[in-house]
Amino acid sequence: xxxxxxxxxxxxxxxxxxxxxxxxxxxxxxxxxxxxxxxxxxxxxxxxxxxxxxxxxxxxxxxxxxxxxxxxxxxxxxxxxxxxxxxxxxxxxxxxxxxxxxxxxxxxxxxxxxxxxxxxxxxxxxxxxxxxxxxxxxxxxxxxxxxxxxxxxxxxxxxxxxxxxxxxxxxxxxxxxxxxxxxxxxxxxxxxxxxxxxxxxxxxxxxxxxxxxxxxxxxxxxxxxxxxxxxxxxxxxxxxxxxxxxxxxxxxxxxxxxxxxxxxxxxxxxxxxxxxxxxxxxxxxxxxxxxxxxxxxxxxxxxxxxxxxxxxxxxxxxxxxxxxxxxxxxxxxxxxxxxxxxxxxxxxxxxxxxxxxxxxxxxxxxxxxxxxxxxxxxxxxxxxxxxxxxxxxxxxxxxxxxxxxxxxxxxxxxxxxxxxxxxxxxxxxxxxxxxxxxxxxxxxxxxxxxxxxxxxxxxxxxxxxxxxxxxxxxxxxxxxxxxxxxxxxxxxxxxxxxxxxxxxxxxxxxxxxxxxxxxxxxxxxxxxxxxxxxxxxxxxxxxxxxxxxxxxxxxxxxxxxxxxxxxxxxxxxxxxxxxxxxxxxxxxxxxxxxxxxxxxxxxxxxxxxxxxxxxxxxxxxxxxxxxxxxxxxxxxxxxxxxxxxxxxxxxxxxxxxxxxxxxxxxxxxxxxxxxxxxxxxxxxxxxxxxxxxxxxxxxxxxxxxxxxxxxxxxxxxxxxxxxxxxxxxxxxxxxxxxxxxxxxxxxxxxxxxxxxxxxxxxxxxxxxxxxxxxxxxxxxxxxxxxxxxxxxxxxxxxxxxxxxxxxxxxxxxxxxxxxxxxxxxxxxxxxxxxxxxxxxxxxxxxxxxxxxxxxxxxxxxxxxxxxxxxxxxxxxxxxxxxxxxxxxxxxxxxxxxxxxxxxxxxxxxxxxxxxxxxxxxxxxxxxxxxxxxxxxxxxxxxxxxxxxxx
Numbered sequence: 001x002x003x004x005x006x007x008x009x010x011x012x013x014x015x016x017x018x019x020x021x022x023x024x025x026x027x028x029x030x031x032x033x034x035x036x037x038x039x040x041x042x043x044x045x046x047x048x049x050x051x052x053x054x055x056x057x058x059x060x061x062x063x064x065x066x067x068x069x070x071x072x073x074x075x076x077x078x079x080x081x082x083x084x085x086x087x088x089x090x091x092x093x094x095x096x097x098x099x100x101x102x103x104x105x106x107x108x109x110x111x112x113x114x115x116x117x118x119x120x121x122x123x124x125x126x127x128x129x130x131x132x133x134x135x136x137x138x139x140x141x142x143x144x145x146x147x148x149x150x151x152x153x154x155x156x157x158x159x160x161x162x163x164x165x166x167x168x169x170x171x172x173x174x175x176x177x178x179x180x181x182x183x184x185x186x187x188x189x190x191x192x193x194x195x196x197x198x199x200x201x202x203x204x205x206x207x208x209x210x211x212x213x214x215x216x217x218x219x220x221x222x223x224x225x226x227x228x229x230x231x232x233x234x235x236x237x238x239x240x241x242x243x244x245x246x247x248x249x250x251x252x253x254x255x256x257x258x259x260x261x262x263x264x265x266x267x268x269x270x271x272x273x274x275x276x277x278x279x280x281x282x283x284x285x286x287x288x289x290x291x292x293x294x295x296x297x298x299x300x301x302x303x304x305x306x307x308x309x310x311x312x313x314x315x316x317x318x319x320x321x322x323x324x325x326x327x328x329x330x331x332x333x334x335x336x337x338x339x340x341x342x343x344x345x346x347x348x349x350x351x352x353x354x355x356x357x358x359x360x361x362x363x364x365x366x367x368x369x370x371x372x373x374x375x376x377x378x379x380x381x382x383x384x385x386x387x388x389x390x391x392x393x394x395x396x397x398x399x400x401x402x403x404x405x406x407x408x409x410x411x412x413x414x415x416x417x418x419x420x421x422x423x424x425x426x427x428x429x430x431x432x433x434x435x436x437x438x439x440x441x442x443x444x445x446x447x448x449x450x451x452x453x454x455x456x457x458x459x460x461x462x463x464x465x466x467x468x469x470x471x472x473x474x475x476x477x478x479x480x481x482x483x484x485x486x487x488x489x490x491x492x493x494x495x496x497x498x499x500x501x502x503x504x505x506x507x508x509x510x511x512x513x514x515x516x517x518x519x520x521x522x523x524x525x526x527x528x529x530x531x532x533x534x535x536x537x538x539x540x541x542x543x544x545x546x547x548x549x550x551x552x553x554x555x556x557x558x559x560x561x562x563x564x565x566x567x568x569x570x571x572x573x574x575x576x577x578x579x580x581x582x583x584x585x586x587x588x589x590x591x592x593x594x595x596x597x598x599x600x601x602x603x604x605x606x607x608x609x610x611x612x613x614x615x616x617x618x619x620x621x622x623x624x625x626x627x628x629x630x631x632x633x634x635x636x637x638x639x640x641x642x643x644x645x646x647x648x649x650x651x652x653x654x655x656x657x658x659x660x661x662x663x664x665x666x667x668x669x670x671x672x673x674x675x676x677x678x679x680x681x682x683x684x685x686x687x688x689x690x691x692x693x694x695x696x697x698x699x700x701x702x703x704x705x706x707x708x709x710x711x712x713x714x715x716x717x718x719x720x721x722x723x724x725x726x727x728x729x730x731x732x733x734x735x736x737x738x739x740x741x742x743x744x745x746x747x748x749x750x751x752x753x754x755x756x757x758x759x760x761x762x763x764x765x766x767x768x769x770x771x772x773x774x775x776x777x778x779x780x781x782x783x784x785x786x787x788x789x790x791x792x793x794x795x796x797x798x799x800x801x802x803x804x805x806x807x808x809x810x811x812x813x814x815x816x817x818x819x820x821x822x823x824x825x826x827x828x829x830x831x832x833x834x835x836x837x838x839x840x841x842x843x844x845x846x847x848x849x850x851x852x853x854x855x856x857x858x859x860x861x862x863x864x865x866x867x868x869x870x871x872x873x874x875x876x877x878x879x880x881x882x883x884x885x886x887x888x889x890x891x892x893x894x895x896x897x898x899x900x901x902x903x904x905x906x907x908x909x910x911x912x913x914x915x916x917x918x919x920x921x922x923x924x925x926x927x928x929x930x931x932x933x934x935x936x937x938x939x940x941x942x943x944x945x946x947x948x949x950x
Contacts, residue, residue, distance in 0.1 A: 034068045034069060034070060034074075035068065035069060035074040038061060038068040038069060038074060038075060041057060041061050041068075042061060042079060042083075045057045045058055045061065045083070045086075050086075052090075054086060054090075055086055055087060055090035055091070055097075058083040058084075058086040058087050059087050059100065059101065059104055061083055062080075062083050062084065062087065062104050062105070062107075062108050063104045063107065065108060065111060066111070066281075070281050070282075071281055071282035071283075072111065072112075072115055072281075072282065072283065073282070080108065084105055084108065087101045087104065087105060088102070095134040095135070096134075098130070098131070098134040099131045099132075099134040099144060100131075100144065101131075102127045102128070102130040102131035102134065103127070103128070103131040103144050103147065103148050103151075105127050106124050106127035106131065106151055106155075107151060109123055109124045109127060110124045110151055110154060110155055110158075113155075113158065114154075114158060114283060115282075115283035115320070115321065115324060115326075116321065116323075116324045116325070117162075117323065117324055117325050118158055118159070118161075118163075118324075118325040119162065119163070119325075121155050121156075121158060121159035121162070122159075122515055124151070124155045125155055125156070125159075128148050128151060128152050128155070131144070131148055132148065146179075146182060146184045146185075149175065149178070149179055149182075150179065152175060153172050153175045153176050153179060156168045156171055156172035156175065157169065157172040157200060159515075160172060161200075162325055162375065163373070163374075163419070163514070163518065164375040164416055164419070165419065165515070165518075166204070166514075167513060167514050168514060168515075169200060169204060172200075173197060173200065176193065176194075176197045179193075180193070180194060191224055191227070192224065192228075192234055192238070194220070194224070195220060195221045195224035195225070195238055195241070196241060198217040198218075198220040198221050198224075199217070199221055199241035199244070199245050201217045202214045202217035202221070202245040202249065203244070203245060203248055205217065206245070206248045206249050206252045207252075207431070209252060211249065211253060211256070211258055214245065214248075214249045214252075215249070215261065217245070218242065218245050218246060218249065218261070221238060221241060221242045221245065222242060224238065225238045225239060225242060233276070233279045233280055235276070236268070236273070236277060236280075236288055237287075237288060239268070240287065240291050240292055242264070243264075243292060243295045244291060244295065246261055246264065247295050247298060247299075270296075270308055270311070270312060273288065273289065273312070274289070274315075276288070277289055282319055283319075283320065283326070285319060286315075286316040286319035286320045286326055286330075287326065289312045289313075289315050289316040289319070290312065290313055290315075290316025290317070290320075290326065290330045290333075291316075292312060293309045293310065293311075293312030293313035293315075293316060293330075294309075294313065294330075294333050296308065296309035296312065297309035297310065297313065297333065297337055303341070303344060303345075306337065306340070306341065306344075307341075309337070310334060310337045310338075310341075313330050313333055313334050313337065314334060316330050317330040317331060317334055323368055327368070328365045328368045328369060328374075328376060328380075329376060331361045331362075331364055331365040332361075332362065332365045332376055332379065332380045332383065334358075334361050335357075335358045335359070335360075335361030335365060335383065335384075335387070336358065336362070336383050337358070338354045338355065338357040338358030338361065339354070339355060339358035339359075339362075339383065339386070339387045341354040342354035342355035342358060342390070343390075355387065355390060355391055358387055359384070359387045359388070359391065362380060362383055362384040362387055363384060365380045366381055366384050366405070369381075372411040372412040372414065372415040372525075372535055373415055373419075373518065373521070373522065374412070375412075376412075377409060377412035377415075378409045378411075378412030378413050378416070378432075378433075378436060379409075379412075379432075380409070381405050381408055381409025381410075381412065382406060382409050382436055382440070384402075384405050384409075385401075385402040385403070385405040385406035385409065385440065385443070386402065387402075388401045388402035388405065389402035399443075399447055400447070400449075402443060403440065403443050403444055403447060403449060403452055406436075406439070406440035406443060406456070407440060407452060407455055407456060407459070409436070409440075410433075410436060410440060410456065410459040410460060411459075411535040411536060413430055413432070413433035413436065413437075413459070413463060414459065414460075414463060414466070414534070415521060415535055416430060416433075417430045417433075417463040417464060417466065417467045418466070418467050418470060418517065418521055418534060418535075419514050419517045419521060430460065430463045430464065430855070431852075433459075433460035433463060433854075434460055434852065434854040434855075436460065437457060437459050437460035437461075437854075438456075438559075438562055438673065439562075439563070440456040440459075441453050441456035441457045441559065441565075442562060442563055442564065442565035443456075444456055445559070445565050445568055445570070445580065446564065446565060448580075450570065450578040450579070450580055451539075451540055451578050453570055453578070453580075454537075454540055454543070454557070454570060454572060454578055454708070455536070455537055455539075457557045457570060457673065458537035458538070458557075458671075458707050458708045458709060459536070459537050461537075461671065461706060461707035461708075461709070461854055461855075461856065462706040462707035462709065462710055462855060462856050462857070462861070463855065464826070464851060464855050464857050465706055465707070465710055465826065465855075465856070465857060465861055465862075465864075465865050466707070466709055468826035468865045469710070469713055469865050474487075474524075475487040475490050475491055477524055477534075478490065478520065478524065481523060481524060483523045486516075486519065486520055486523055489516060490516065493513075521534065537707070537708060537709050538708055538712045540576045540577075540578055541576045542712050543555055543572045543576070543708050543711070543712065544572065544573070544574050544575060544576035545712075545715075546708075546711055546712040546715035546716070547572070547573075547574045547669070547715075548574050549715040549716075550669075550711075550715050550950055551667065552574070552667045552668065552669050552703070553573065553574060553658070553666045553667045553668060554571050554572060554573045554574070554658070554666070554668055554669070555571070555572045555668075555669045555671065555705070555708060555711065556570070556571050556572075556654065556668055556669065556670050556671065557569065557570040557571075557671045557673065558583075558586065558650060558670060558671070558672040558673060558676050558681075559586075560586055560587050560588045560673060560674055560675075560676055561584075561586060561587040561588075566582060566583070566584050566586075567582075567583040567584060567585065567586025567587055567649070568580050568581065568582060568583055568586070569583055569586075569650065569653070569654055571654075571657075572708075579657075581654060581657055583649060583650055583653055585645075585648065585649045586649045586650055586676070587649075588674050588675050588676070590645055590649065591645075592638070592641040592642045592645040593642060593645065593675060593676075593679065595633070595638055595641070595642075596638045596639065596641070596642045596678065597675045597678055599635060599638060635940075636938065636939070636940055639876075639939045639940065639943075640937075640939065643679070643680065643683045643684050643685050643943070644684075644685060644686070646679050646680075646681055646683075646684035647684040647685055647686045647696065648686075650681065650684065651681060651684040651696045651699075652686070654668075655696065655700060658700070665699060665700050665701055666699075666700045666701070667700070667701045667703075667902075668701070668702050668703070669702075669703045669704065669705050669711065670702060670703070670704050670705070671705050671706075671707065671708070672704075673853075674853050675853055676853075677849065677853045677854075677856065678853070680875055680939070680943045680944060680946070681702060682695070682696050682697045682700075682702040682906075682909075682943070683695055683696065683697065683939055683943035684696040693936075693937055695913065697906060697909055697910060697913070698910070698913075701902055701903065701906050703902050703946075703947045703948060703949075704946050704947065704948050705948060706856035706861045706864075706948070707856065710861070710864060710865075714949045714950060715950070717867075717869055717950070718791075719950060720791045720792030720793075720835070720836075720837035720869050721791075721792050721837075722792055722794070722837060722894070723791065723792040723793060723837070724751060724753060724754070725751075725753075725754065725792065725793040725794070726747070726750075726751035726754030726755070726793060726794040726795070726796065727754060727755050727757065727774070727777045727793070727794075727795050727796070728743050728746055728747040728751060728754055728755070728756050728757070728758075728796045728798075729757045729769045729774065729795075729796065729797045729798065729799060729815070730742065730743020730744060730747075730756065730757075730758040730759065730760060730769075730796075730799075731743065731759045731760075731799065732757065732758040732759070732768060732769030732770075732799050732814070732815045733799065733800060733814050733815070733816065734759055735800075736798065736799065736800065736880055737880065738880040738881045738883070738884040738930075739798035739799060739842065739880060739883075739884065740758065740761065740798070741761070741884060741924065741926055741927065742798050742842065742883070742884035742887055742888060742927070743756070743758060743760065743798040744756075744760040744761065744762075744763070745884075745888055745922075745924045745927060746796055746887065746888060746891050747796075748763075749888075749891070749892075749922040750891045750892070750894075750895040751794065751895075754794075755767075755777070757769035757770075757773055757774070757816075758798075758799075758816070768816040768817070769799075769815050769816040770815055770816045770817050770818060771815050771817075771818045771819065771820045774797075774815060774820060775820070778795070778836070780835060791835045791837070792837035793835055793836055793837055794836075794837055794838045794839075794840070795836060795839045795840070795863075795868075796839075796840045796842065796887070796891075797813060797840065797841055797842060797843055798842040798843070798884075798887070799813055799814055799815065799842075799843055800813070800814035800844070801814070801841065801843035801844050801845060801859060802814070802844065802845070803845055810822060810823070810849075810851050810857065811845075811846075811848070811857075811858055811859050811862075812859075813841075813843060813846075813859065822857060822858060822859050822861075823862075825859075825862040825863060825865065825866045826862050826865045826866070835867065836863070836866070836868035836869065837868070837869050837870065838868065838870045838871070838872070838894070838901050839860075839868045839870070839871045839872070840871075840872045840887060840890065840891075841859055841860055841863070841871065841872060841873040841874065842874075842878075842883055842884075842887045843859070843873075843874065843878075844874060844877040844878055845858075845874060845875065845876060846858060846860050846873035846874050847859070847860040847861075847871075847873030847874055847875055847948070848874075848876075849861075858873065859873060860872075860873030860946075860948055861948065864948060864949055868949065869949055869950040870901040870902070870947065870948065870949035870950045871947075871948045871949055872890065872905055872945055872946070872947055872948075873946060873948070874944040874945050874946070875943075875944045875945075875946060876944045878944050878945075879940055879941060881930045882912075882930070882934055882938075882940070882941035882942065883941075884927055884930070885912070885923075885927050885930055885931045885934065886908055886909070886912060886941070886942055886945065888920075888923060888927060889907075889908035889912075889920065890904050890905050890908040891904075892908070892920045892922070893907045893908060896920075900950070901947055901949070901950070902947045905945060908942075909942045909943070909945070912934060912936060912942040913936045914936070915936060917931075919931060
C-alpha cells in the first residue's frame with residue numbers, strides 16, 4: 001500500500017465525512033480511527049517506565065503523526081512536547097539514536113510550522129543539522145539521509161516563502177536538483193516535485209522580470225497537471241500553484257507592457273474546488289480554497305465574482321489556526337475585500353458594515369504580523385491605513401491614524417531589503433516600496449503633516465544602498481548593543497575583513513545568510529535599541545545637522561503629482577524646519593519629460609557634420625536617431641525642451657523662495673522622485689531679457705542625493721583634505737581617443753605623483769587598468785602602492801560605462817580585460833570605510849539608476865557606498881571631446897583654486913557657458929582647440945554631470 005502511494009497509484013483521503021480510518025484504510029473496513037489509535041499509544045507510553053520501550057513508543061507516535069492526527073487538531077501541545085522530550089533525552093550519547101530522534105523531531109516541527117506561523121523553520125533546520133552531525137562514522141546508509149534532504153528542501157522552501165528570503169529559495173532549488181537525480185526519488189515524486197519547483201522558479205523569474213522563463217516554467221507545470229490521474233488529489237494542489245504563478249506573471253506583464261498569458265483551460269468552478277479540496281488535510285484544504293479565492297478576487301470583474309471569491313477566502317480563514325501565517329494572509333485579503341466592497345455598494349449602511357468588517361480583519365492581521373520582520377507587515381499596514389482614511393471619523397482621528405500606520409508599515413520594506421543576502425536578492429524585495437511610500441507621503445502632504453511627509457518620502461529611497469552600507473557597519477553596531485556573539489558570527493562570514501586578493505570578493509562576494517541577518521536585525525531593532533534606526537529614515541533634526549556639516553542650505557524633495565496630491569517641493573532647511581512649495585505643473589506625465597524619458601537608445605547619427613565619440617554604445621544627446629522619421633526631434637532638442645519645462649515646473653518657484661533669504665547663491669541638495677531623477681535641474685533655463693539663456697546653475701549651487709539617509713551617512717564621514725594622491729584611469733579599452741588625452745593631461749597637470757592606468761600617447765603607465773588593479777587601489781590592499789594608507793585620494797575614471805541588466809548587474813565600467821559593476825562595488829567593497837575623497841566618473845550615464853529611479857542605484861551612488869566623500873557622475877551618454885574639456889576644468893578649480901567638488905564642477909560648467917571664456921593655463925593644445933568650438937547652449941556638452949556627497 002505504501003509502495004503504491006510512493007508510485008502515485010493511490011492517495012490519502014482525509015475527508016471529514018469518511019466513516020473509515022482517515023487515510024490509507026479508506027474503504028477496506030478499518031474501524032479504528034487515527035486519534036483513538038494515538039490515545040491508546042499515548043496511554044501505553046505514559047504507563048511505561050523510562051527506557052528503550054518508552055522511547056521507541058514516543059518515537060513511533062511522533063513519526064506517524066500525519067496518520068494518527070491528520071488535521072493536527074487532536075494531539076495537544078503538552079502531549080507533543082512530552083513525547084519530544086522523551087525522544088531527545090534518551091541515549092544522549094548514542095549517535096545512531098540521536099540521528100533518528102532529531103530527524104523525527106524535525107519532521108514534527110516542520111508540520112507545526114507548515115500549518116502555523118512558519119517563523120520557526122530555523123529550529124527545524126537545526127534539528128536536521130544535528131541529525132546529520134550524529135550520522136554513523138562508517139557512513140552506513142540508514143535510510144534517513146534521503147528523507148532528511150527532503151525535509152530540508154521543504155523547510156528551506158517554506159522559510160524562503162514565509163520570510164521572503166531569496167537565498168533560501170535558491171538553496172532549496174539547488175537541493176531539489178540533487179534530489180531529483182537521486183535514484184531513491186520515485187518517478188511519481190520526481191514528476192510532482194519538479195512541477196512544484198517549476199512553480200517556485202516561475203515566481204522568481206517574475207520578480208526578476210524574466211517573462212519567457214516564467215512562461216516556460218508554467219508550461220512545465222501545466223504539462224504535469226494534465227498527466228496526473230483525474231482522481232489524484234495532487235492535481236488540485238498543482239492547479240493552485242499554476243494559478244498563483246499565472247497571476248504573478250500577468251501582473252508583471254502588465255507592468256512591463258506585455259500581453260497577458262492565454263486563458264487557462266479547464267478552470268474548476270467553486271463547487272469543484274470544494275469537492276477536490278475535501279480529500280486533503282485541513283491545512284492543505286485551506287490553502288487550496290484560500291489561494292484560489294485570492295486569485296479569483298483579483299480577477300473578479302463584478303460584485304458576484306468578488307463575493308464568490310470572498311466566500312472561498314472565508315472558508316479558508318475559518319479552517320486555519322488563529323495567528324498562523326495563513327490566518328494572517330487570508331485575513332488581510334478578506335479585510336481588503338470588504339474595504340473594496342464598501343466602495344462599490346450603493347447603500348450607505350451596507351458600505352459602513354463592509355468597511356467595519358474590513359477594518360476589524362485588517363487590525364487583527366496587522367497585530368498578528370507583529371512587526372516589520374513579517375513579509376506582510378507593509379502590505380497589511382498600508383491596507384489598514386487606507387481603510388482608516390476612508391472611514392475618516394474625526395473623533396477617532398482616522399486621518400492621523402492612517403498616516404501613522406502607513407509610516408509604521410514602511411519599516412517592513414526596509415526590513416525586507418536588509419534581511420536579504422545581497423543586492424540581487426534585495427532588489428525584488430523592495431519593488432513595491434516606492435509606490436507605497438509615495439502614497440503615504442501623499443496622505444501626509446494633504447494633511448499638511450510635513451515632517452511625516454519627509455519620513456515617508458525617504459523611507460523607501462535607496463534601500464539597496466542602505467542595505468549595502470549597513471552590512472559593513474553591523475559588527476560595530478552589534479558590539480555596541482552587547483551582542484559580541486553575533487558580531488563574531490558576522491565577521492566569520494568574511495564581510496568585515498579584507499581579502500588578500502582584491503578581486504576575490506568581487507568574483508565571489510561573501511553573502512551573509514538571510515537567517516543570520518534576521519537574527520542580527522532582531523538584535524539591533526528590538527527592545528531598547530530602537531535608537532539604532534536601521535529601519536527608519538533620519539529625522540529632520542539629523543537632516544539639518546547633515547546640511548550644516550555639508551554647508552548646504554536645504555534638502556529638496558521634488559515630488560511629482562499623483563492621485564489627489566499635486567506636484568510639490570518638500571524643503572528641509574538647516575534649522576530642521578520643513579516647508580512645502582506648490583509646483584502644480586510638476587508631473588511625470590508632462591510631455592517634455594515623457595518624450596525624453598521614453599526616447600529609444602539605438603545607434604545615433606549626427607544631424608550635421610561627423611559624429612563625436614560617446615563614452616558608451618548609446619547615442620549622445622544632440623544627435624539624431626538613426627532611421628528616425630523626418631521631423632522626429634533629436635535628443636538634443638528633447639533635452640532642450642525638458643530643461644525649458646523644468647524651469648517653469650520646478651526651478652523658478654523654488655528660486656523665488658530662496659531669493660528672499662540671502663544675497664549669495666543658495667546651496668541646495670535635490671532628491672528628485674521617480675522619473676524626475678532623469679532631469680538635470682541645474683540646467684533648467686529661461687530666456688533672459690537679451691535673448692540669452694539664463695540657467696538655474698547661474699542662480700544656485702545644486703547637488704543631488706539618493707536619500708537623506710545616505711546624505712547623513714556621507715556627511716558623518718571625516719572630511720578628507722586634498723592630498724595629491726590619485727589614481728587616473730584613462731582609455732583602458734583603447735577605443736576612447738579623447739578620454740586618453742584627458743586622463744593624461746589631468747595626471748600631468750594636477751597629480752604628477754599619482755598613478756596612471758590605461759593608455760596614453762606618451763609616457764609610462766603603471767598598469768593597463770584592470771578591475772583587479774582598480775580594486776586593489778580602492779581597498780588599499782597593495783602595500784607597494786605608496787598611497788595605500790593616504791586619506792583624501794582622488795579617483796578619475798575616463799572610460800566606457802553602460803547600463804545593461806545581465807547576470808545580476810545593472811551598471812558597469814568597462815576596464816582592461818573585464819568590467820566593474822555597481823553591485824560589485826556595493827557588495828564587495830562598500831561600507832563607507834574607503835579613503836576616497838573624490839571620484840570623477842567621466843563616463844556615460846554613471847549617475848543613472850539601473851534598478852528603478854527611486855532606488856537611485858547607479859555607479860555614482862555605489863562609489864558613495866564604497867566610501868567616497870564626493871562623486872561626480874553623468875545622466876546621459878556624454879560626448880568624448882567636450883567631456884574631456886569639462887573634466888580638465890573641474891580638476892583645475894579643484895586643485896589650483898582649492899574649491900570643493902561641488903563648487904569646482906559648478907565653476908567648470910559656468911566656464912563652458914561663458915561666451916567670453918578664457919582658457920586656463922596648462923590646457924593641452926588639442927583640448928584647447930576643442931574648447932574654442934563648444935556651443936554654450938549644447939546641453940549635452942556640460943549639463944549631464946552632477947555632484948553628490950560632500
